[in-house]
Amino acid sequence: GAGVSQSPSNKVTEKGKDVELRCDPISGHTALYWYRQSLGQGLEFLIYFQGNSAPDKSGLPSDRFSAERTGGSVSTLTIQRTQQEDSAVYLCASSIISQANYEQYFGPGTRLTVT
Amino acid sequence: AQSVTQLDSQVPVFEEAPVELRCNYSSSVSVYLFWYVQYPNQGLQLLLKYLSGSTLVKGINGFEAEFNKSQTSFHLRKPSVHISDTAEYFCAVSENRGSTLGRLYFGRGTQLTVWP
Numbered sequence A: 001g002a003g004v005s006q007s008p009s010n011k012v013t014e015k016g017k018d019v020e021l022r023c024d025p026i027s028g029h030t031a032l033y034w035y036r037q038s039l040g041q042g043l044e045f046l047i048y049f050q051g052n053s054a055p056d057k058s059g060l061p062s063d064r065f066s067a068e069r070t071g072g073s074v075s076t077l078t079i080q081r082t083q084q085e086d087s088a089v090y091l092c093a094s095s096i097i098s099q100a101n102y103e104q105y106f107g108p109g110t111r112l113t114v115t
Numbered sequence B: 001a002q003s004v005t006q007l008d009s010q011v012p013v014f015e016e017a018p019v020e021l022r023c024n025y026s027s028s029v030s031v032y033l034f035w036y037v038q039y040p041n042q043g044l045q046l047l048l049k050y051l052s053g054s055t056l057v058k059g060i061n062g063f064e065a066e067f068n069k070s071q072t073s074f075h076l077r078k079p080s081v082h083i084s085d086t087a088e089y090f091c092a093v094s095e096n097r098g099s100t101l102g103r104l105y106f107g108r109g110t111q112l113t114v115w116p
Helices: none
Strands: A005-007 A010-013 A019-024 A031-038 A042-050 A065-069 A075-079 A088-095 A110-114 B003-005 B010-014 B019-021 B024-026 B031-038 B044-050 B056-058 B064-068 B073-078 B087-095 B104-106 B110-115
Touching: A005 A088, A010 A019, A019 A088, A019 A110, A031 A075, A031 B104, A042 A065, A042 A075, A042 B104, A075 A088, B003 B087, B003 B104, B010 B019, B019 B110, B024 B073, B031 B064, B031 B073, B044 B056, B044 B064, B044 B073, B073 B087
Parallel strands: A010 A110, B010 B110
Antiparallel strands: A005 A019, A019 A075, A031 A042, A031 A088, A065 A075, A088 A110, B003 B024, B019 B073, B031 B044, B031 B087, B056 B064, B064 B073, B087 B104, B087 B110
16 A cells, blocks of 8 residues: 655755645554654654644754644644754654554655755 | 664675674663664665564565674674665664653664675
């Protein structure tokens, strides 16, 4: 079946602008994760959603970052007033449930470049 | 918090040679261990995982890894590599407890380059 999809695949934006990144998880997966992959920091956890529970936002680097998940499916990661250090590949993953032994399936990522 | 260390950032090797990519983690609790591979311009793909049971885990594309609890290691091996194995490899750990359930902690990655 279809995997995790993300859009756009590439986004170039000017410093100070807001951006929205979209993730469509695998149908039926109740857990959704956002990670960030950057040269300086490697792969970092940002946030995860599990069903109707409150999301775990502990990885968000600043209050300029926020995410929501509508209807338990599609998720949007929003970065306000983008900075150059926000340039990275943003990866989304989903799994059947949010437990440590369940495989996370990753999307291809959105490459964000802040100029 | 978890810490995952991949000791080699780059590993060059000739085709058909064996390879070992090293991974060590720090944790005082029960963990699950994973290796992911990332081909250029693609997302992460699971190679193999250790959940419990036999410490030697076999994955896709001929890779295997061994969990060593006393050394807190989970090294990835392949007896004979192909050029198509050229990619970046990530070791990841997930804690089996509490509020961090399911969250993955990643190493910095190891770029494996296979030369003809």
